[in-house]
Amino acid sequence: STGAVKMQPKAEELKFVTKNDGYVHIHPSSVNYQTRHFESPYLVYHEKIKTSRVFIRDCSMVSVYPLVLLGGGQVHMQLLKGDFVISLDDGWIRFVAASHQVAELVKELRCELDQLLQDKIKNPSMDLCMCPRGSRIIGMIVKLVTTQ
16 A cells, blocks of 8 residues: 555656767657657767757657668677677667577668668669568568567
């Protein structure tokens, strides 16, 4: 009958961390301002402004696999204290993989996607869904992201 119930933070209390600016807040004019819980701790945003504090606008939550597969920078993997860690952006963003095999597969899928996009840039008329390699890579990414 008594006890503490964990409360979701108020909109103005919710903050995120960026590499260059430290803590940032979701701008009150943003659609996500009233969102008090995100399934993933990662957001992507379009605009960052500084008034009384640093705010982000036009933001969306992003889960781990899309961030690893489509985020900028190189993907690295290392063993830390018995965990296989996948890192992006020189270690700024880090994820613990379920196993060494999962870490290797995700890293390899990212390399394959990067190469596929390079091929598409070199040959813009290439239909990625019609070529066997492209359709396999895209199919694997869709399956991974939708079953996450």
